[in-house]
Amino acid sequence: MRRLAVCSAVGVLLCAGFLLAQGGAPAKAKATTPEIPFEIVANFFKTPLLGEAVGVATNSKGHVFVEVRSGETKLMEFDQNGAFVRELGVGSYGMAFGHAVRVDRYDNIWAVDEGTNVIMKFSPEGKILMVLGKRPDPLEQLALMPGGGQYSGANKPYSFHRQTDVAWDAQDNIFVSDGYGDSRVVKYDKTGRFIKSVGTRGNGPLQFSTPHAIAVDAKGLVYVADRGNSRIQVLDNDLNLKTIYDNVGAPWAVCISEGAHQYLYSSNSFPTGNNFDQAGTTGEIYKMELDGTVLGRFGKAGHGPKEFSSIHQMDCRNPNEIYVAEITEWRATKVLLRPQQRTNN
């Protein structure tokens, strides 16, 4: 009986977490934040994306990688003009249900797949250089089917459970946000050796409710998009909590620009479901200083041109040239910011 009570408490928590994860809460900073004028580069990608665009990332040459949940999950490479170049990892064991793609400073491409619980590191030529995580033995998984991949908090050193994103510091240590089935941040050294993992599910300090994206700045601070808790938790390089930004809505996607002066972008994405009760309070992207100062915002919820459906990942290598991947409208978009024309309304 007592166990039952605990179970239902857990159930309520999970349920609450799920509702929170859907976001829809207005961002506190919205009313006081100036709008940044922007343009969409129409039809930048010359090949249609035939599925949910979950990930987008650029390399140093301006090529753009888009992770798409089409018939099969695909990792597509486009050149700087949006022309399709090739597909990476075709038929790979690690690509069942993509979640994100990132490019490291050596132009290696890292594909995060929450259907196999694997992160693949591709060389610029498309060879698999390293595998993080382990795809579960399918026969052992059968007994768990059909499962929802809910939080279980196994927190294994070398296995993820629906991990969401990856980032690196200047020493090439690897940071993984993990994810739906776990609720933590994991740190590895550059050889893939486990160093540390922090986090459980919840809304306290160093607890997460769907850590959905991760970014690391030049000093090695770690920014975790704690989507279900509508906050960004900033950790130091050893994964101790440093500070929390909770005024920019539910961060589905975060990225940090390159250069001497880095900016943090966070997307308070329009949740899936196209619920227009939420459209007025979501859909915008915030531009922030790394210290949390909100500088401006752009965008609004919707499926039309110059609107954002559910932004799932962003690239902001160049702080005025943002790529966004949208899952509900099946598109990736190149966005040009015009910050010098900032209005003050």
Next chain:
Amino acid sequence: MRRALYLCAAAAVIAAATLSAQSVASINYDANSDFLVLPPNTHLGEVAGVATNSRGQLFVYTRTGHAVATLGDERTFYHGGSRLFQFDQTGKFVKEIGQGAYGMNFAQQVRVDPQDNIWVVDSGSNQVMKFDTEGRVLLVLGRKPENIGVRPGAGIPASGGMPQGVAPAEGGRGGGGGRGGGTPGAGINGDTFNRPSDVAWDRAGNIYIADGFGPNSRIAKFTKDGDFVKTWGQTGSGQGQFNKIRGLVIDAADNIYVADAGNNRIQVFDPSMTFKSEIRNIGTPQALCLSSGTTQYLFSSNSNDPESMDNGEIYKIGLNGQVLGRFGKAGKMPKEFGMVNAIDCRTPNNLVVGEVWNWRVQKVTLR
């Protein structure tokens, strides 16, 4: 008191084992982790099996792509998930064997027999398939369950011998002795395998299947034509008992070496399947290989656990059981080993190693 004594003795044994494992000489080696040339848009996944034939051609059995469920009637069917690639002596891709075969779902091992036939062990379909060099199917042992159960509590209940969630085929002869009243893990007198792990042959061409790392804990013997001869072994830790059999090799004198992973030992049986000896202090044997030639060497990998970067070394062992040397450690970098599941050692100083963790094949040269 007696129990305490046992514990002390056990501790002493463990200490001794650790000591002796550390005192084994290191063998210098080089490794090439980038010698395979695959066709465009083809990738290795978890490498479960590697084996060379007499001409030095290399066969790689890998978990790549996906096992796909097909919605049919009220049952769910599955296919795909693993592929068998052939490479030439330099590592250049030659062809794919058995593309789309019914039983290639979860690669477990590949071996080449003295006639250069290619034997594939699949622990998803629970089958062993024999291909000739042209890719024709010559022999099939075991039968794949017709469908998979993806609704716990509904459909055909999983029963003896099948992994939980896998429905037995129509008229399924559940293996897993013990559940039907037999000896636990003994399996049945037939070819109903449960997660088989390896295959080997004696001089007469009789076939021995390691069955396996599921609830069966037995070796099954068949004639060269596939007729059942006998089965031996059961679950346990005594002589002739097994706990998760990961590999099986047979030497030129028909002695049988079994990687009894769960018991951290290799058990050696004579040709009449009588227990002969055991080899310890080699960690958890996951991949076994016997070199050819007049002096044969046994290689055994103490592969890392999937949740650890400890261990990972490979041992070179004399057939008298003496550990001659060790090399390697667990990791993801070149020259390190990630869950080695297969070793080819046709020539004892030029090995080919297949890794589950790192999705790759390394050519290892011992100095």
